Amino acid sequence: MYTFSNKLRLSAFVLMIVGVLGLGYGFLAAPGTVEEAKAMVADAHHGGGHEEVATHDAHGTHNEEHATHDTSHDEHLLHQLQNKPWAGLYVAAFFFMMISLGVLAFYAIQRVSQAGWSPLLFRVMEGITAYLLPGAILVFVILVLSGVHMNHLFIWMDPEVVAHDELIQGKTGYLNVPFFLIRAVIYIAGWAAYRHFSRKFSIAQDTADDHSYFKRNFKISAGFLVFFLVSESMMSWDWIMSVDPHWYSTLFGWYVFASMFVSGITVIALITIYLKSRGYLEEVNNSHIHDLAKFMFGISIFWTYLWFSQFMLIWYSNIPEEVTYFVTRIEDYKLPFFGMVVLNFVFPLLVLMNSDYKRLNWFVVMTGIMILLGHYLDIYNMIMPATVGDQWFIGIGEVGGVLFFLGLFIFIVFTALTKAPLLPKRNPFIEESKHFHY
Amino acid sequence: MSNKVIQAIYADDDVLLAAVKKVRAAHHHIEEIYTPFPVHGLDKAMGLAPTRIAIASFIYGCIGLCVAVAMMNYIMIEDWPQNIGGKPSFSFLDNMPAFVPIMFELTVFFAAHLMVITFYLRSKLWPFKEAENPDVRTTDDHFLMEVSASGNIEALSAFLQETGAVEVKVSEKH
Numbered sequence: 001m002y003t004f005s006n007k008l009r010l011s012a013f014v015l016m017i018v019g020v021l022g023l024g025y026g027f028l029a030a031p032g033t034v035e036e037a038k039a040m041v042a043d044a045h046h047g048g049g050h051e052e053v054a055t056h057d058a059h060g061t062h063n064e065e066h067a068t069h070d071t072s073h074d075e076h077l078l079h080q081l082q083n084k085p086w087a088g089l090y091v092a093a094f095f096f097m098m099i100s101l102g103v104l105a106f107y108a109i110q111r112v113s114q115a116g117w118s119p120l121l122f123r124v125m126e127g128i129t130a131y132l133l134p135g136a137i138l139v140f141v142i143l144v145l146s147g148v149h150m151n152h153l154f155i156w157m158d159p160e161v162v163a164h165d166e167l168i169q170g171k172t173g174y175l176n177v178p179f180f181l182i183r184a185v186i187y188i189a190g191w192a193a194y195r196h197f198s199r200k201f202s203i204a205q206d207t208a209d210d211h212s213y214f215k216r217n218f219k220i221s222a223g224f225l226v227f228f229l230v231s232e233s234m235m236s237w238d239w240i241m242s243v244d245p246h247w248y249s250t251l252f253g254w255y256v257f258a259s260m261f262v263s264g265i266t267v268i269a270l271i272t273i274y275l276k277s278r279g280y281l282e283e284v285n286n287s288h289i290h291d292l293a294k295f296m297f298g299i300s301i302f303w304t305y306l307w308f309s310q311f312m313l314i315w316y317s318n319i320p321e322e323v324t325y326f327v328t329r330i331e332d333y334k335l336p337f338f339g340m341v342v343l344n345f346v347f348p349l350l351v352l353m354n355s356d357y358k359r360l361n362w363f364v365v366m367t368g369i370m371i372l373l374g375h376y377l378d379i380y381n382m383i384m385p386a387t388v389g390d391q392w393f394i395g396i397g398e399v400g401g402v403l404f405f406l407g408l409f410i411f412i413v414f415t416a417l418t419k420a421p422l423l424p425k426r427n428p429f430i431e432e433s434k435h436f437h438y
Numbered sequence: 439m440s441n442k443v444i445q446a447i448y449a450d451d452d453v454l455l456a457a458v459k460k461v462r463a464a465h466h467h468i469e470e471i472y473t474p475f476p477v478h479g480l481d482k483a484m485g486l487a488p489t490r491i492a493i494a495s496f497i498y499g500c501i502g503l504c505v506a507v508a509m510m511n512y513i514m515i516e517d518w519p520q521n522i523g524g525k526p527s528f529s530f531l532d533n534m535p536a537f538v539p540i541m542f543e544l545t546v547f548f549a550a551h552l553m554v555i556t557f558y559l560r561s562k563l564w565p566f567k568e569a570e571n572p573d574v575r576t577t578d579d580h581f582l583m584e585v586s587a588s589g590n591i592e593a594l595s596a597f598l599q600e601t602g603a604v605e606v607k608v609s610e611k612h
Contacts, residue, residue: 312535316523355492438479 002280002417008410015407022400026085029397034071037078041391079152080391086151087387090142092401094239095263095379096409097135098256102264103128104195105228105257111198111221116432117291120284122202123422124272128264129195130416131409136188138405143184143239147177153387156245168245175242183238187231194224206426214428232257240379243386247325249310256382258303262344263375265295266368271413273361280422283434286359291436293358296371297348304345329381332390336377343374376402441611442587443469444594445572446603447580451477454581457601458483461585466594469584469611472576495553502548506541572609580604586611 031037107125110118146153155161156168156175168175198217205213233253241252249255269292275281314322329337347370357363384392424430448454454477461468468484481489511530514520514537519527526532558564576582587594587608595606 308535308538312538315535316525318523353496 001420002275002414002422004414004418005278008414012407012411012414015403015410017407019400019402019404019407022396023085023089023404024400026088026395026397026400030082030085031078034074034078037081038074040081041077077391080388083152083387084391084393085397086142086146086153087383088398088401090139090153091376091379091383091398092405093135093139093142094383095376095402096131096405097139098260098379099263099267099409100129100132100135101191101232102257102260102262103268104132104191104264105225105232105261106264106268107198108194108221108224108228111217112225114218114429116429117288117436119424119427119429119433120281120288120436121268121272121292122424122427123417123420124268124275124281126199126202126420127413127417128267128271129199131412132195133188133192134408134412135405136191139239140181140184140188144181147181153383154243154245155386156242171245175245180238180242183234187235190224190227190231194220194227198224202424202427203420206421206424208426211428232260240382243383244325246321249314249322249325251306251310255303255306255310258299258306259375259378262296262299262303263372265292265299266371268292269296269364270368273365275417275422277361283423285437287436287438288433289361289364290355290358293352293364293367296364296368297352297358300344300348300352300371304341307341307344325385328385328389333381333385333392336392336394337381340374340377340381343370344378347371347374442591442608443584443611444587444591444598445607445609446583446585446598446601447573447575447605448583448602449580449604450602451581453602454583455479455483457583457598457603460601461583461598464597466597467586467588469586471584472571472573472582474577474579474581477581491553491556494556495549498552498556499545499549501552502545503541505548506537506544509544510537510540 031040103125107122107129109115110122110125142153145151146157149157152158156171157177162168162172197220201213201217201220205211205217208214236253236256237248240256241248269289272281272284272292273289276284311326314326317323348367351363351367352358380392380394380398427433446457448457451473454471454473458468458471458480462483462485471480471484473480507530514533515528515530521527522536525536530537571577571582572584573580573582583598583603585594585598591608595608598606
């Protein structure tokens with residue numbers, strides 16, 4: 001049995017407290033009035049005139065009068081700055097929820113494919129997916145708060161915007177607050193139910209006399225994967241793509257999936273290496289780490305493939321309502337947009353290409369941290385341009401959000417790891433997993 | 439000394455792997471092993487040096503990438519710029535996203551083909567080459583281990599029999 005070391009528990013609490021302070025600062029620092037907002041921007045630009053905001057972010061497109069009137073422009077600026085702490089909170093909340101959801105999908109795939117190498121890591125995966133329900137509920141709370149107009153992350157929730165926007169009017173059958181929240185409840189309930197039962201069966205299998213629990217786990221995992229592919233795709237439209245309600249991409253669900261999958265696998269590798277360094281999981285050898293690192297490498301390339309496919313088709317066809325998405329990102333977000341491609345593609349490609357390096361723990365840890373930073377930036381680039389426009393900055397509020405959810409993630413995951421033996425001893429494939437060497 | 443080798447034939451790859459380990463532990467020199475299919479872990483068990491084809495493959499991939507860049511730059515930018523969908527045709531960098539699929543494909547193409555050719559050259563395989571395997575059964579369902587016959591041939595034969603060989607014979611080296 002794993003025991004949650006006091007040092008780690010303390011660090012988790014410190015992270016949470018520091019994170020809350022950072023988040024609080026972010027919310028307090030947001031301007032309350034137009035004058036404050038103007039002053040903030042003027043300070044940041046050393047008193048120089050503020051350039052016209054990119055007209056293509058979601059706020060700008062809905063209203064032609066906006067751009068011409070300075071006052072409405074200033075109000076727009078105020079809204080962006082007021083959105084900023086919310087968007088930072090939302091990105092961090094979504095990012096950690098996504099890690100746990102990616103791990104759940106990976107776990108279900110291992111179950112369905114009856115993989116022989118991975119059962120030793122099942123308890124680690126189950127520990128990480130323990131965060132899914134609390135994490136998803138936190139995201140849901142933010143969505144509800146958007147729905148009651150506490151923030152303006154989703155401009156299609158604003159009736160005044162919709163009244164002036166024919167495109168969003170055409171989508172109100174799908175994009176309306178009650179249906180949006182009902183869908184969110186369905187996704188979360190489905191994922192949490194699978195997590196609950198697969199964990200239950202997995203633990204029951206430890207003391208069983210036959211393979212019936214194993215078989216039931218196989219069946220529900222197969223069912224879950226079908227539900228997951230649909231719900232994950234729709235979740236990514238709802239929770240991410242709808243912040244840009246005019247824009248759509250048909251492979252967006254896959255793209256978000258690639259991001260969550262690679263982040264999830266990376267976290268499995270990191271936690272496995274951590275537990276091993278503390279003397280747990282004796283039977284995990286460097287072939288298991290090698291396999292995880294191969295997945296990290298492969299899915300990083302898969303992510304790049306989707307990122308580029310989405311980018312190139314839109315860049316090439318150059319259709320105004322589509323290409324604005326990338327125009328905003330390349331004009332206002334050059335560094336995070338291209339920086340994440342370096343972190344998520346070039347870095348893992350070069351570092352993890354060599355077979356021997358995939359077996360070295362410190363290489364996997366170092367690359368893993370880079371991949372996680374890169375995918376945080378990926379989510380950041382999905383949410384921020386539509387919500388804060390060119391007023392983005394990764395400051396105390398954003399870092400605070402990451403630290404808070406990181407602390408919560410560590411606390412919940414490692415608490416869950418103490419609840420069951422780390423070795424699923426009655427799994428029919430456990431012997432194969434122990435002897436996994438090549 | 440001897441030009442003779444002892445050929446031990448096995449009927450199962452797991453038995454073969456175990457035998458290789460025993461033969462190596464007894465300090466006999468394995469000349470070569472012929473198998474109908476690649477046996478996982480055999481190279482490690484035989485103590486062969488790790489393959490360097492991965493390094494070659496990386497270099498070939500880089501060559502392919504360079505060829506693609508040079509080729510697309512010549513075709514689409516320098517020699518005959520065309521107006522395709524109003525894209526900027528006079529700068530390689532501005533047009534680069536459209537060339538990425540070609541760069542990717544040629545990287546894979548060069549790496550794959552040159553790697554196969556390297557493998558053929560390195561294994562001295564060419565058209566009309568006569569097969570080297572001493573026993574035709576190694577193309578079907580048997581595994582053959584050639585051990586250099588030094589010292590006591592009878593003792594070595596008996597030892598090989600014990601490792602699970604279905605047949606042991608002494609043959610000229612060729």
